[in-house]
Amino acid sequence: MEITKAESYVLQVPLNQPIADGMQAMNYFELVGINIHVDEGIRGIGYTLTVGAGGSVIQKVIDDLFIEALIGKDPYNVKEIWWDLYYGRAHWIGRAGAVTMAQAAVDIALWDIIAKKAERPLWQVLGGCRSTDLPAYITAAGWLNFTEEELIQRMKRALDSGYTDFKMKVGKPDPREDYHRVKAVREALGDEVTLMIDVNQAWDFNTACVWGQRLEEFNLVWLEEPLHPDDIKAHRLLREKVNIPIALGEHVYTTQAFRDYIEQEAVDILQVDVTRIGGITPWMEVAAMANVNNIRVCPHAGDLGQVHQHLIRAIPNSWFLEGGGWWTRMFKDQVEIKEGMNLTPLNPGASTEFDEEYFEKNRVS
DSSP states (O other), X not given: OOEEEEEEEEEEEEEEEEEEOSSOEEEEEEEEEEEEEETTSOEEEEEEEESSSOHHHHHHHIIIIIHHHHTTOOGGGHHHHHHHHHTTTTGGGOSSXXXXXXXXXXXXXXXXXXXXXXXXXXXXXXXXXXXXXXXXXXXXXXXXXXOHHHHHHHHHHHHHTTOOEEEEEOOOSSHHHHHHHHHHHHXXXXXXXXXXXXXXXXXXXXXXXXXXXXXXXXXXXXXXXXXXXXXXXXXXXXXXXXXXXXXXXXXXXXXHHHHHHHHTTOOSEEOOOXXXXXXXXXXXXXXXXXXXXTOEEOOOSTTTTTTHXXXXXXXXXXXXXXXXOOBOOOBTTOOXXXXXXXXXXXXXXXXOXXXXXXXXXXXXX
């Protein structure tokens, strides 16, 4: 096959309701991506996600630094293309952030082509490892802007629909409020459900030590992003002081940084995000590193779960898919969650095909 053309896009996606975490509030997000066409009539679709800003920057990287380099290439040489782009014109302006996110969109689109050509779902093309339905946890019921009453009501509705695994946001200005909210949710849901908390980097080291220890009594499965993601040493020290497993990864952009977290024993669960690490190619490398070090992978939902539902089935050390419907249905093969389980995707490709009417309605660039 040969790539004949490619074009970028930005979609502005309204949320079902305003949401907030310890870092920011939002009422829409952007999907920034690329359509890659090959001479055999196949179109590969890849994208990354921003929260309300920055989409035009990522699109500029795709348009100015990547598209020309793709024309004439064989998408089967996906790893060669990845390294050519990485060490190409974009290398001097950033090996993380907008550049890595743009490269993720390209890499996902190439793997989508490969899977469509094989007429197989992506997880099988990558070497199917887990063909069954897998557990999903819900974040949509646990946002920081919900009152305690709303929080409990939404959690209970999710429990009634079949979810048994829940994540809630913490990071209020007064950590005592976080403590009381977690206590109320645990009492409302009972001790049998899985409960995780996500700080979204809102704490400093002392706050994390004090309140991480206080929250141990609620039998939490993980403490997510308690500190700045570049401070590996602080996470290692925190892990020694707090008896809740540390989870992170959505703001870690390189395989080398994940390696350092693992080697320094600073993390328990990796949340590597395919739309931020640079695509499927490096995502699989991180998952393999985690596997040989007996670390589970629970990816962050920067892809809205569409691609990750394939990736967690291509490795032996996955645990949960992050899901829960805080976005509008927009894909032809939308992630399906029934009674808290992600149903195995069976259609060819990476599940990145948009509903055409929705795509045209929400495209802003």
